[in-house]
Amino acid sequence: MKALVIRPEVKKALQENIPVVVLESTIIAHGMPYPQNKETALRVEEIIREEGAVPATIAVIGGRLQVGCGPEEIELLARGGEKLPKVSRRDIPYLVSKGLSGATTVAATSLIAALAGIPVFATGGIGGVHRGAETTFDVSADLEELATSKVAVVCAGAKAILDLPKTLEVLETKGVEVIGYRTDLLPAFYSRESDYPVNHRLDTPEEIAALMKAKWNLGLEGGVLVANPIPEEHSLPKEKIEKAIQAALSEMESLGISGNKTTPFLLAKVKEITGGRSLEANIALVYNNARLAARIAKAYSELK
Ligand code: PSU
Ligand code: MN
Numbered sequence: 001m002k003a004l005v006i007r008p009e010v011k012k013a014l015q016e017n018i019p020v021v022v023l024e025s026t027i028i029a030h031g032m033p034y035p036q037n038k039e040t041a042l043r044v045e046e047i048i049r050e051e052g053a054v055p056a057t058i059a060v061i062g063g064r065l066q067v068g069c070g071p072e073e074i075e076l077l078a079r080g081g082e083k084l085p086k087v088s089r090r091d092i093p094y095l096v097s098k099g100l101s102g103a104t105t106v107a108a109t110s111l112i113a114a115l116a117g118i119p120v121f122a123t124g125g126i127g128g129v130h131r132g133a134e135t136t137f138d139v140s141a142d143l144e145e146l147a148t149s150k151v152a153v154v155c156a157g158a159k160a161i162l163d164l165p166k167t168l169e170v171l172e173t174k175g176v177e178v179i180g181y182r183t184d185l186l187p188a189f190y191s192r193e194s195d196y197p198v199n200h201r202l203d204t205p206e207e208i209a210a211l212m213k214a215k216w217n218l219g220l221e222g223g224v225l226v227a228n229p230i231p232e233e234h235s236l237p238k239e240k241i242e243k244a245i246q247a248a249l250s251e252m253e254s255l256g257i258s259g260n261k262t263t264p265f266l267l268a269k270v271k272e273i274t275g276g277r278s279l280e281a282n283i284a285l286v287y288n289n290a291r292l293a294a295r296i297a298k299a300y301s302e303l304k
Contacts, residue, residue: 003096004115005061007068013054014117017304019297021048021290022113022121022151025059025069028077029084029103030264031124032279033271038078040283042071044122044290051294056118058109060087063099067116077103086260088141106153107145110223114149119212119300121151122293124286125159125189126225127263128167131249138262139170147174151223152212152300154293156230156285157187157194161245161266164194172199177215177224179208181292187229190236190281198227205292209299228292234284236277244273 006014013020023044028037045055057069059077066073077084085102087095089111095102104112106126113121127140146153158167164186171178180186180198188194202208208226215224229235248269257265271279 001115003063003065004112005064005066006116007056007066007070010054010056010068017301019053019294019301020056020118020120021053021293021297022067022109022118023055023057023290024106024109024121024123025057025077025103026086026105027124027286028074029080030082030086031267032282034078034081036279036283037081038074040286041074041078044286047287047290048122048294051291051298053294053297058104058112060092060095060100060102060104062101063096065092065096065112065115067112067118076101082264086264088260089145090141105142107141110145110149110151110153113151119151120154120293120297122154122286122290124156124282124289126153126155128158128162128164129170130262131161131163133163133166136258138258143167143170143174143176146171146176146225147222149223150216150221152208152226152296153223154226154228154289154296156189156289157227158189159263159267160189160191160241161248161263161270164188164196168196171225174222175220176222177211179211179224179226181208181226181228183227183229187227188238189285190230190241190278191238192229192232192235205295205299208296209303212300213303226292226296228289230281230285231288234281236274236281240274241270241278244270244278247273
């Protein structure tokens with residue numbers, strides 16, 4: 001496929017069965033401000049290397065589906081920020097046909113990872129069913145993609161701005177296993193736990209890799225979701241975050257913000273209200289997820 005470009009280091013790793021971990025780029029361009037976004041993106045890659053895996057940040061660059069971004073491309077994504085398009089599955093053909101660049105969401109990143117044959121992906125939080133979805137119909141394409149692409153997505157749960165029980169219901173309907181890593185309750189992104197149970201709890205990367213293998217050996221389509229709680233020392237009190245989210249939601253409503261602007265707006269607003277503490281938590285949980293993802297990738301590569 002001409003549009004798919006795999007960085008030589010990543011290609012070599014795939015050929016030699018060296019574990020690879022994919023990363024998304026919407027979190028860089030739309031999820032965090034400059035320069036923290038760039039520092040985080042580079043540090044995440046470093047953590048994956050420390051664990052003996054090869055990082056591959058995915059984005060659309062000049063109309064190409066780029067698997068593995070170099071420092072120049074990370075800089076472009078970090079500086080581009082909101083000016084860059086946020087790319088979901090639906091947007092890919094437009095960018096490719098026009099030769100444009102954009103930042104890929106969990107949905108678009110999973111799709112491209114699956115095209116490249118890379119089964120492990122680390123991110124912060126996935127998109128899901130938004131609060132009020134019964135009237136807005138706002139359900140992230142991330143869920144549909146989890147049902148389609150063969151990728152294990154390591155996250156800190158669904159973003160706390162979402163409706164968690166509805167998100168779990170949709171994942172169940174779509175046949176997506178939700179694994180709690182060393183937890184029985186779904187983590188709520190900024191806080192270690194929510195009131196809602198995960199599908200199954202697993203305590204080691206090896207068990208997670210075995211589950212992935214079992215699923216795909218059966219010929220089942222779609223991915224698995226690995227929910228990894230934010231480290232204790234970085235977790236924020238649930239009530240405080242909930243208050244900030246409520247305030248952000250009502251401001252969003254009064255401004256009439258909708259569609260794919262919703263998530264970036266809410267994340268930025270919550271950051272403002274918490275005096276930056278939510279951003280610190282976000283960065284810490286991404287590092288934590290990258291480490292676990294690298295260990296899962298390693299365990300999975302040893303099974304093959
Ligand atoms: N989680 C974060 N920061 C982010 C996102 C998730 O901590 O920026 C992004 C991811 O790229 C996710 C997207 O796929 O938000 C979901 O957007 P939407 O709800 O429009 O599908
Ligand atoms: Mn949406």
